[in-house]
Amino acid sequence: MPNVVFLVLRRMRAPLITLILIYAISVFGLVVIPGVDNHGQPYRMDFFHAFYFVSYTATTIGFGEVPFAFTYTQRMWVVVCIYLSVIGWAYAIGTTFSILQDKSFQQAVQLARFASRVRRISEPFFLICGYGQTARLLCKVLDDQRMRFVVLELREDRVHDVTFADYRFDVPAYAGDAANPQLLTVAGITHPRCHGVLAITGNEEANLAVTISAHVLRPELLSVGRAKTRAVAENMASFGTNRVINMFDAVGAQFRRALHAPHTSRLWDTLSDFPGEPLPPLVKPPRGHWVIVGFGRFGHAVKEALDCEGATVMVIDLEDQTELPPEQYVQALGVDAASLRAAGIERAVGIVACHDHDAHNLSAIATARAIKPELFVVARQNLSNNGILFESFKPDVTVVRSEVMSHECLRTLTTPTLARFLGQIQSRSEVWSQALMREIEGLCEVHVPATWVVTLTAKNAGAVYALLARPQPRLELRHLMTNPQDHTRRLRALPLMLNRAGRDILLPPPETPLAFGDVILFAGTSRARGAQDIVLSQYPLLDYVRTGRDQPNSWLFRRLAAWRAARHPVEDEG
Structure with missing residues (x-):
């Protein structure tokens, strides 16, 4: 510098x-x-x-x-x-x-100010490389969760957008090449309060350079990289990247889940979505013949999912698809009735419009519905600004690239325990997923719940008090779900998973006794999370949820209560 x-x-x-x-x-x-x-x-x-x-x-x-x-x-x-x-x-x-x-002097001053602001950060933060549509959504959610972040973006106009965004915190942002290791150091990748780095620029080579720098400079740092091709994804993984996100693989996996297990897919989408958003609907793609319009990486991912479920597929694309048999594709744009009819739209149960241009996707959907109105429609939305157009068409499933990427990033960054839970629910039955979804709906009604993790370690003052200083009565899981204002009422919180000694227990019962080292994943309302934090930070409330009795706060009254309990133990117990 x-x-x-x-x-x-x-x-x-x-x-x-x-x-x-x-x-x-x-x-x-x-x-x-x-x-x-x-x-x-x-x-x-x-x-x-x-x-x-x-x-x-x-x-x-x-x-x-x-x-x-x-x-x-x-x-x-x-x-x-x-x-x-x-x-x-x-x-x-x-x-x-x-x-x-002079431009170079202004950049030097901006870099010096940026470095100074990063050095002064005293809270945990994430380093976000790239500020496109995905990063905007992600930054908004991180800001709502009061988590700080630093932004590196190559384009200066996007850096100005960060400056004028309505964030709670003053966000340090700089216009520079994130692939430069020296600039990454200035941006805080070696800062002791940096908890993770996200390489989500539009250039996957730059993303690869960021993940390599993160591995070399801080091997223990949580790193998330965005890749477009399998080769780059494998290269990132070889350098120890914690999470490699390929948007098209994620879409293919999501579509495969919806085809194979719709209730599990809805549960997955609910827990992966942004807290406070409307609950995703239950999506049940029909089985039968499908037409895919546009056969890029998105189309390949969807076709693989449909092939796994035994569906028949016809592809429409302008490029000659030499990898497919001639009877499985039509060489056309797919926005006219003739090409759609040639692909068998009249006998199809669904259509996937996944061109790189939103105008082509909307045109293909309009033409297909004019031929067969009851089609199940999956639409790819490339630009977030076109959301109002897609809403007017009302596809059964709308895949927004930025939302898919931001959901994948958020799940990895904020609650890695949630990622393990989502991996385990895929082996559960549809009945189990449907029952859990009903419980979540009962907690948060029509909104996506918040998810958080409680770790009972020496850093948790409430855990030290309840498990060591005053272990009786023993601390149970139900106590963390008790309302601190009324012990007869329960907080709107649901324990999804308890990890003890490396073993995951899904949906642990409320009577489960807690021990040091336990990691509990909760889902519920933000108000319930706040109440739980208060219980774990204030000892009288922790005693209240365990005993149902108000505990004295002052030293004098605590001594009087102890003296009374010593003189009248039976009466006090009664």
Whole structure:
């Protein structure tokens, strides 16, 4: 990182030397030229008075002739000094303005400010490389959860968007190449409070460079990389990237879940969505013949999912698909009735419109519905700004690239325990998933629940108190779900999984006794999470949810309560 002070001094070298020479010549002339004092006696000005006079004269302030009135010779020399100093100062000030307007100097100042703001962060934060549609959604959710982040983005206009975004925190952002390891260091990748780095730029080579730098500079750091091709994804994984996200693989897996286990798919989508959003509907794609319009990476992923479920598929694409048998594709754009009919749209149960351009997808959907209105429609939305258009068409499933990516990133960053839970529910039955979904709906009604993790370690003051300082009555899971204002009421929180000694227990019963090292994944309302945090931070409330009795807070009343319990143990128990 360039030093701004030395950068300025280097550019100001010639103007400063010029000013120093002008001042030296002016002072030397005033000292050498003889003057006359108030009594008519000759005198010579000393260096201090000469420098003092030149200082206020060169800056055009003017306090008169000191210490005595000047002679004609001195005044002639002062006139020369005035013009020399004006020229010198004009040269210095002009150079200063040119430096301030210089693009490289402005970038150096911005980089210095950015580095200073990152160094001053005292809370845990994530380093986000890239600020496209995915990052905007992700940053909004992280900000709602009061988690800090730092942004690196190549385009300067997007950095300005970060500056003017309505975030709770002052977000450090800088326009630069995230593939530069030195810039990553300045952005905080080695900062002790940095908890993770996300490489989600539009350039997968830059994402690969970021994940490699994260592995080299901080191997223990949580890293998430976005890849478009299998080769880059495998390369990222080889460098220890914790989570490699391929949007098209994620879409294929999501579609496969919806085909194979719709209730499990809905549960997965609910727990992966942003808290507070409407609950996703139950999606049951029909089985039969499907038409895929646009056969890029998205289309390949969907076709693989349909093939796994034994569906028949016809592909429509402008490119010649040599990998497919001729009877399985139609070479066309897919927005006209003729190409759709040739693909068998009249006998199809569904259509997947997955061109790279939203206009083509909307046109294909409109034409297909005109031929067969009852089609099951899966639409790919490329730009978030076109959301209003897709809402008017009302597809059965709308896949928004930025939302898919942000959901995958958020699940990895905020609650890695949730990722393990979602991996385990895929082996559960549809009945089990449907029953759990009903419980979640009972907790949060029509909104996506919040998910959080409670870890009972020495860093948790409530755990130390309840498990060591006062272990009786024993702490059970149901106590963490008890309302601290009324022990007869339950918080809107549901324990999804308990991890103990490396073993995961799904949906643990409320009577489960808790122990040190337990990690509990909860789902519920944000208000329930806040109440639970209060219980774990205030010992009297922790005792209240365990015993159902209000505990004294002051030292005096605690002593009186202990004395009373010692004298009347039976009565106190009753």
